[in-house]
Structure formats: C-alpha cells, structure tokens
Amino acid sequence: MASRRHRFERLLAAMALAGAVLLWPGAGQAAARADPRPPLMVDLEVGLAGLMSLTELEFQKMSEALQQVAMSDVAASAQWERIEPLLRWVRDRNMPALVWFALPDGSYWSVDGGKAEGNLSRRDYFPRVLAGQLILGELVVSYATGRSSGIVAVPVRRDGETVGVLGASVFLDAFSEELRSRLGLRPPLIFFALDSEPLLALDWMSEVFENPKQLGSPSLARAVNQMLAGEEGRVRYEYQGRQRVVLYRKSKVLPWWFALGVLRDDGGR
Numbered sequence: 001m002a003s004r005r006h007r008f009e010r011l012l013a014a015m016a017l018a019g020a021v022l023l024w025p026g027a028g029q030a031a032a033r034a035d036p037r038p039p040l041m042v043d044l045e046v047g048l049a050g051l052m053s054l055t056e057l058e059f060q061k062m063s064e065a066l067q068q069v070a071m072s073d074v075a076a077s078a079q080w081e082r083i084e085p086l087l088r089w090v091r092d093r094n095m096p097a098l099v100w101f102a103l104p105d106g107s108y109w110s111v112d113g114g115k116a117e118g119n120l121s122r123r124d125y126f127p128r129v130l131a132g133q134l135i136l137g138e139l140v141v142s143y144a145t146g147r148s149s150g151i152v153a154v155p156v157r158r159d160g161e162t163v164g165v166l167g168a169s170v171f172l173d174a175f176s177e178e179l180r181s182r183l184g185l186r187p188p189l190i191f192f193a194l195d196s197e198p199l200l201a202l203d204w205m206s207e208v209f210e211n212p213k214q215l216g217s218p219s220l221a222r223a224v225n226q227m228l229a230g231e232e233g234r235v236r237y238e239y240q241g242r243q244r245v246v247l248y249r250k251s252k253v254l255p256w257w258f259a260l261g262v263l264r265d266d267g268g269r
Helices: 002-023 025-033 039-070 080-092 125-130 172-183 218-228
Strands: 097-102 108-110 135-141 148-158 161-171 189-194 200-203 232-239 242-250 257-264
Touching (some): 039 080, 039 135, 039 148, 039 172, 039 242, 080 097, 080 161, 097 148, 125 148, 125 161, 148 172, 172 200, 189 218, 218 232
Antiparallel strands (some): 097 161, 189 257
16 A cells, blocks of 8 residues: 555656646746757657656556455455445545446446446456456446446456456546646647547547547548557647647557647648
C-alpha cells in the first residue's frame, strides 16, 4: 500500500508540473532555452506526458481498487448482496463509471442498476478475464447505459477457480470532460486518444467512439495511419477547415495512442 501511495503522490506532482505548463505558457520558456526545439513543442511534450500520466493513473487506480475487493472473502462468496457495498465504495472514490459484478455465465449486477438484463459472455474481453487476465481500457458500448465506455475488469478467484468478475465501465465522455477541466485543456489546445480499430477513446469535444478515418478528411486519415504505425511522433492534418498539429505517443499501460496539439489559423506554417 505504501508503494502505491508514493507512486500516486509522484504522479500527482508530475501532473502539477504539466498543468502549470499548460495553464501558464511562459512556464516552459526556461526549459526551452536549453532545448533546440520550438517552445510550443517543448510545452506540448510536457502536456502530453501529463495527459497520459493522469489517464493511466486513474485507470490503474480503478483496477487496483477492484483487485483489492476481488481478494476479499466477500467477493469470493459471489453473492451480490454482500459485494454491492464494497463496489459502491469503489464507485464513489473513482472516475465516473458503472461498477459491476458478473458471474462466469455472464449474468451481472451493477451498483446503479441492480440485476441487469444483458449478458457479458458475448463481450470479447470476458473469456480473457475469466482466464485470469486483467482488462484495462478495452472499448465497448455499455449494454446497461448505452454509453461509450472503457472497461476495467479483474477476476475473482476461489480455490484456484474463477467464480466471478469485478468490473467498471468508465464513461469516456464524462472522463474526457474531467480531463479537459483538470488540465485546463481549452482551445487552441486539443487532445484525443484512440485505439487500434481505430476508435476515439477520449476527445477534447467528448465525441468519443467515432472512427477518425471516416470523418471525411483524407489528411486526418493519413495522420491516424501514421500514428498507429509508430510509437510517437508529430502529425499535422486538416479537419473542419482548420489545420491541426499534434504530438502523439503510444501508452505502455492502456491500449491507446494519445495526442495533444493545437488548432492553427496560419495554414500550418
């Protein structure tokens, strides 16, 4: 627990630095004087690292909370009435999400909705978590809410067998808004994250689950292809009549590529 708390505090400190750079553009000038890159690119690199760190931290925090519950005798009982208070505690202390428990047959209950009508056995991630894999950031449209969600899921084990799954369906539109607010990411700054499909997991306008390659911009489609083919870099593209320049980097924690950049009115020069 102590190591997790220290890691959490270090990441918060990093986020404070990143937020300062974004909120006060002059804050990166001292570093820029020792760096041959343009000051804007230096600031964007710090901001991109902050955006990724905060997002990864929140998903890891949710996963660790679920893992703690999963190790309890209460979770091993596989009885919803006993598990529900613990999951309510998880929900109230993490990012906006539908928090749930499922049996191995896919039937499930959520803190906000009780017994659900749907069944999770048809989800691609479900057999994997039953086999013991931790799921972090897989994109789905929630059966229960119809909202675009990022999945966090952990197995519940008893006597060497999986007796259930604890999970959270993170509301990606609400989380995008939270990131924009907490990091001060207002135009001309823009951000997004996408998976390999590609689908937008996060978006500065909260327009998640769009396929950016199908939004009518050939240059955006080329930029997305370049992002998905690499680990990090810089791309520029035009969308809705405005030039955009973004830095991107592939996460080592989530199955997403993150991007942070600016809207340009100068033709991209």
